[in-house]
Amino acid sequence: MSIQIAMLEDNDGIRNTLVSLFNKHENLHCVADFDNPNEAVRALPRLKPDVVLVDIHMPGGSGIEAIRQLKPILPETQFIVFSVFEDNDNIFDALTAGATGYLVKSTPPDKIIEAIHEVHQGGSPMSSRIARKIVANFQTKKSEAKQLEILTAREQEILNYLSKGFRYKEIASSMFISIETVRTHIRNIYEKLQVSSRTDALNKVFGK
Amino acid sequence: MSIQIAMLEDNDGIRNTLVSLFNKHENLHCVADFDNPNEAVRALPRLKPDVVLVDIHMPGGSGIEAIRQLKPILPETQFIVFSVFEDNDNIFDALTAGATGYLVKSTPPDKIIEAIHEVHQGGSPMSSRIARKIVANFQTKKSEAKQLEILTAREQEILNYLSKGFRYKEIASSMFISIETVRTHIRNIYEKLQVSSRTDALNKVFGK
DNA sequence: TAGCGTCTAACACTTTGATGTGATTTTGTG
């Protein structure tokens, strides 16, 4: 079975080069190519390709928008972004929109072919610098642990209830202590974190 | 300049195979190998390798713990997890502990070598199924957009202030409207989201 | 134009949250 590919790329040169690159391979078949998002959004639902290569910046709309609209209709189809942009906003927007892979435009032809096979086999092909940025996103969230260190076990426990939206009296009965004790703990938590409201405390500790 | 590598892997067979694999390559040099985390944590700070390949499950401790301790001391060193585990918990724990790459044990030798070069050049080598899981993690967070849809523009704006811990009066003056209007909007937001407190609303929309 | 949704605003009222000041008991470490 050959893999059905579609292309969304406004640059004629790049698009045609890639189309013929795909068709040079036995098990790849380029079923359609578009130079603007609108056409793609209209035509692709009927074509149901396995993989779509999508450029981000195009006159006539964003490729990310196209993915956002198409992915819910074509959940089986894998979208790979193919872009010159490497900034966090574009990367994360693309992924939350439903892209499964992200390649920078400098990717050599053989790596593009490899990526298509990879995404078709359940992987997430990603240029190395892109992957690094995604990983970095996880690592910034660890400051949380550091803030928590200054809180006692009991205080952390209460903070946890706070994060779940529990009212003081609910925390008190869940922890089998008086509501006054809950107040005291929370007062101490706020003091340590240098905040003065539940939301501020949560943002400071779990805060993005 | 050759890349200085260290290995942390309890299985003697695998460890020795990899060490000799590395040393077969001109520009790679394996400077140390350990069969338990403790020794590694003590010795590595002095060796300052460029790349460390780390197994997760070992008698004597977790490789993830070792990374958590070592990464702050060796920020320049890149840690690649090398494990049979592919569950989300291990993957995300490893990344937040400071790992930059994650390879499954079935990775062929030439891909391991490639990964070491990749991580050394600023990339994040990742087995395809691992990458897919990381990407999937982003996509689950998009339910947020769905919840937001039912809120009007003005309501979303206010919800945003709420998430930042603003008090009603602060929101009112920031948006140049009366505090009573702020109340009304928030009442409507809570109604739509079926909640009855700030924290519940935030959890429902931006919810972890 | 009549109706719908949105944004705006007000008033009254109850509940919850935050803060100040105090105290007793338990637990762990030098």
Add this chain to the structure above:
DNA sequence: CACAAAATCACATCAAAGTGTTAGACGCTA
């Protein structure tokens, strides 16, 4: 043991948040 840190509880007070109800102004559209 003695001291410190942590956990427990109390009372008082004010600020903030949440709830019920009502209503005018605007824009869109069936």
